[in-house]
Amino acid sequence: MTDDALLPLEAVQSKAGAAKGAPVPAPELPVARVAVDNPLPHLDRPFDYLVPAAMHDTAAPGVRVRVRFAGKLVDGFLLERADASDHAGKLAVLERVISPEPVLTPEIAGLARAVADRYAGTLADVLRLAVPPRHARAEGEEPKTVTGEEPSGESGAWDDYPMGASFLDALENGRAPRAVWNALPGARGWAVPVAEAVRATLKGDRGAVVVVPDGKDVASADRALTELLGPGSHVALTADLGPAERYRRWLKALRGQVQAVVGTRAAMFAPVRDLGLVALWDDGDDLHAERLAPYPHAREVLALRAHRTGAAMLIGGYARTAEATQLVATGWARPIVAARESVRAAAPRVRPAGEDAELAKDQAARQARLPSIAWKALKDGLDSGPVLIQVPRRGYVPTLACQNCRAPARCQQPPTKHGGTIEEGLCHGPLALRGGHAAPYCRWCGRVSAAWRCPSCGGGRVRAMVVGARRTAEELGRAFPSVQVKTSGRDGVLATVGPGKALVVATPGAEPVPEGGYTAVVLLDGWAMLGRADLRASEETVRRWMNAAALLRPGGELVVLGDAALPAVQTLLRWDPITHAERELAERTELGFPPAVRMATLTGAAHAVRQMLEEVHLPDDAQVLGPVPIDDSGQERAMIRVPRASGNTLATALKGASGVRAARKTPDVVRVSVDPLDLI
Incomplete structure (x- = not known):
């Protein structure tokens, strides 16, 4: 069908039937525009295929189809039927309609296209997220x-x-x-x-x-x-x-x-x-x-x-x-x-306890790092129901340091190659503990470091820099020996807890919903959340604290281990997240951070990131920050900042540069992320 797009339908059918075994086109709308399941950005467009007469009734817009693309059979979605094609060559034929169910609606197809353009992605990647895999039995x-x-x-x-x-x-x-x-x-x-x-x-x-x-x-x-x-x-x-x-x-x-x-x-x-x-x-x-x-x-x-x-x-x-x-x-x-x-009637009673707060006199409570105010809140709360302790770190002791000089404890063993030979240098991964009687192990290579010695002072003893949820649960179990201790976190999330007495130790976001509400909530180690090197540290801390506080019974007591002068703690005391959010937005606007601007990151091998920055046609008002190393593996990250009005132009430019690299079959992949959450 070389120039068949310009011929009447009857002539197309006559010419197609002239060749022995050639498929007869569908009597109406013989061209199918197909979104092929192909993630390559330079091929992110619909492709035209000939609809044979046998598939005329089943090849409807939105159905799953199988087509031949680049010599292989691949899946796709039929977007629309058309009278003619702009393609000058011979159209390949639809291989088959996988299912007559029109699973891709016009609304979702348009939304997927808009999302792909917004995030410098491809339609195929978005459609994988939008339409679940087919299950034939459920369909029938x-x-x-x-x-x-x-x-x-x-x-x-x-x-x-x-x-x-x-x-x-x-x-x-x-x-x-x-x-x-x-x-x-x-x-x-x-x-x-x-x-x-x-x-x-x-x-x-x-x-x-x-x-x-x-x-x-x-x-x-x-x-x-x-x-x-x-x-x-x-x-x-x-x-x-x-x-x-x-x-x-x-x-x-x-x-x-x-x-x-x-x-x-x-x-x-x-x-x-x-x-x-x-x-x-x-x-x-x-x-x-x-x-x-x-x-x-x-x-x-x-x-x-x-x-x-x-x-x-x-x-x-x-x-x-x-x-x-x-x-x-x-x-x-x-x-x-x-x-x-x-708001005043519904908000909990918040009591801050700064770093200089007096620890509880009970020895077990002191071991659990509980100030007297938190100890009393938990003790009183357990008289009538469950209490919640929010711990910002999972695990047992996820970070260790030297007992003498406080230098971070790092792995001193050489890493092992895949083939079994040993590389030069040391692993230098952070050491942690899995339990109270376990030896330190490396969180990177996984090997035990029982004979660790501090390279700075020669000491052989370690201390906890950060205590995890499981260690906290163990210490609280000693402080309240007659009370059941429940944990909720990455290793297992509890959905709900009953109204009976219980100590619930949970990481942020994993707090189980209590039947009737918690009688008291204690937020431990506020400094660990507020001190993170993250653009959203304060905002995220307020969000996690308020989500935990919202699980309290009316009149319940909330104790937060943080200085009362901190803006995040003040937000809790006044229960005023709006003022805090407005302050965050004003500061980000002044500094040129999202959401006041649009931001994109390029992450990959150092030479690949730099090459892409040289080739991409950025908007005139774009600012490039970096690239800078992000770890010891040679990976670098560059940040590109533009005003919000230029966000779509930036996404188009980045997608075009990715397409050029894909067309050249450049081996080093550069990950493009538009408006990522993990800006540090």
Whole structure:
């Protein structure tokens, strides 16, 4: 079909049939535009294929297809059918339609394209995140009818917010309000207000998508939605469901069997019809940032989706991020906050304990590094229920130092090559402890360093620089020998705890939800969180502290080990995250940090990063910072900063440079990340 795009359809069919065995084109719209599953940036565009007559009825827009690309059979999505092609050569033929189910809706296809452009990525990478793998058995199942109790008529979760009623009214009447919501701590929590917003949206005959950080948050929202909407009105999507069940639930949203979806970050692409609301809880949680290329953030994806579809958007949290504050400052969103008297009534009693706080007289409590004020709060709290101790480090003793000179303890053994021979030099990895009777081991090479000697002073004894959650739990068990100690962290996250007496030691973000609330909360080692070399250290500390404090019972006591003069501690004392977020945004604007500007990072081998910086056509207002080494492996990172108005131009330039490198088959890969969270 050399110039067949210029010939009438009848002539094309006649010419195609003239060659023995040549496929007969479809009688209508014989050209299929296919998004091929190929991550190479220089090939990030649709490709045209001929639709044979045998596939005319099944090759519909949105279906999965298999095509021949670069001599191989690869998967793809059929984006649209067309009358003709601009391609001058012969079109390859669609090999087959994998499934007649149109899994890629036009709305999600357009959103995926916009996300790829926003993050200097490819459409194929975004579609892998947006559309789950096919499960044939789930696709062929008949839908099941779910019956159960009637939905509850309970309402009033927004009564404490002066703008709450008008927000719900706008959702119910089909309008598209955009709001940044600071939730009150206490028994109501956040899930019931979110469920009420979803219910108001569904009353207006529109759909809703709710994205939360992790599985226990999905469970909370799932319970609230089931209570208010009744069973079968929504689906919950999480990664631990398994491929078949997850695909089965995803299909319910695609086919319009449910109008509401709640899930973790992958749910931001849920194919809900007639979308009227996108809601995001706790947007500062790093779980909302995708770990796979092109590394999109759920907040930005949902904001793009709300803008493209005309849907409402709700960003909620106990604290507030600088990014959400900027949305309010620019007028893109309106704030929803409670009256000050309601905040005072709901906020916990906060008591700071600085570094000079007197340790408890109890020897076991002193060993656990508990000031007397924290010891008393825990002791009194255990009289009536569970108490929470938040520890910012996981493990037992993750960092060691010399007992005499305090020099960091480093591995003094040579690293081993893959082939078994020994390299020159030493490992120099940090030493840690796995348990109370264990020898120090290296966190990099994993080998035991029982005979370690300090290279500075010659000492052979080590001390803990930072104490982890398991060590803290062990020490608290000695301080409260008659109380059950539970831990929640990376090795195992507890979703809930009962109302009985218990000491719960958890790392930030892994705090189990207590039945009835905690009677007391102690926040240990505040300096460890505030002292991190991270742009978001103060903001992240406030967020984690407030999330833990929100689990308290009404009137519960919160003890934070930090100086009362610190802005983060003052934010807790006044329960005023808005002022803290506005200060953060003002400081970042003055210094030229996100979100006041758009930032991109290039990470890779030193020569590859420098070569890409020389070749990329950056905007005239771009500033290049670095490159600088990021570790001892020869990797470097460069940062590129532009005003927000030039963000799309920067993303286009970086994608173009990546495409040039891919076309040349340059071996050294440079990772491009737009607006990453881990700026240090």
